[in-house]
Amino acid sequence: MSSPGAWQHTTVLLAEAIDALVTTPDGVYVDGTFGRGGHARALLARLSPRGRLIALDRDPQAVAAATTGDTRIEDARFSIHHTRFGAFADLLAALDVARIDGLLLDLGVSSPQIDDPARGFSFRFDGPLDMRMDPTRGESAADFLARADERHIAEVIKDYGEERFAVPVAKALVARREGGNPVRTTRELSEVVARAVKTREPGQDPATRTFQGLRIFVNAELEELEQGLSAAVQRLNSGGRLVVISFHSLEDRIVKTFIARESRSEVDRRAPFAPEKAHRLRSIGRVKPSDAEVRANPRARSAVMRVAERTEVAA
């Protein structure tokens, strides 16, 4: 069992994210990744009595933290919803909110998720191999490994984990399954991977990449990000901000490419004399945590925050 402190989450780029996000204290903001509410609380402190914060998280435990016990947030300007940020446009429609002034996405998993052995996210503890941020739906990592063919397993580990030894890992997993002993726990998976991965990266557990690949796949993290970004661009007010904190290059590449694409004007090749389609975003910048933050919170080491602003929205 982990220490009690491990159930807390140290928010990354706290002041930087709120400074970048809030353009009007009276605005409507969405926190798409509530976690334990580090950003949400700082955002509420920055808003006026007329401001509003719509928070969501796909993890029922995060939603419970916002609504029950010592951690609950009692504030008329705040609401929390159990849903995916990829579907936040549906949530806004249900709440009858047409446009927002900012969307914050602080991607990946929270410390309470990683540090709970029962969630199956970490090779540091033994637990059931689950890895779902929302355990009420979808397929666990163990169920995926119990049914998928070798090629599919190798693709997931290679494409989302960037693991060079994805094929030997997948072969070892399938051989074990065919021997009547499929992996069901994080420790079993770590052991199989450690035998199949032939070179060691300094300071990194050999299972790191395989765990990352399975987690991204099980939670459809990259698809979620793409859906959340395109909904954001449609829902932001003129001058509204998109703030995204990523923790690995696959996510950051999607955010960077999306902002670059939406920052260009486009000519319709089929109608060369039609007016250019105006760009919908303006890139504001890219921020990395300070050395002091990384020293205090090693999880911040790989964080990159990108900020973009919605250009004029047609009336």
Ligand SMILES: C[S@@+](CC[C@H](N)C(=O)[O-])C[C@H]1O[C@@H](n2cnc3c(N)ncnc32)[C@H](O)[C@@H]1O
């Ligand atoms: C890094 S933590 C956020 C921490 C938060 N900013 C804080 O300060 O406490 C990421 C959170 O986002 C949630 N999450 C990740 N992907 C999600 C998605 N597609 N939809 C909704 N929530 C998601 C996770 O369940 C987790 O609670």
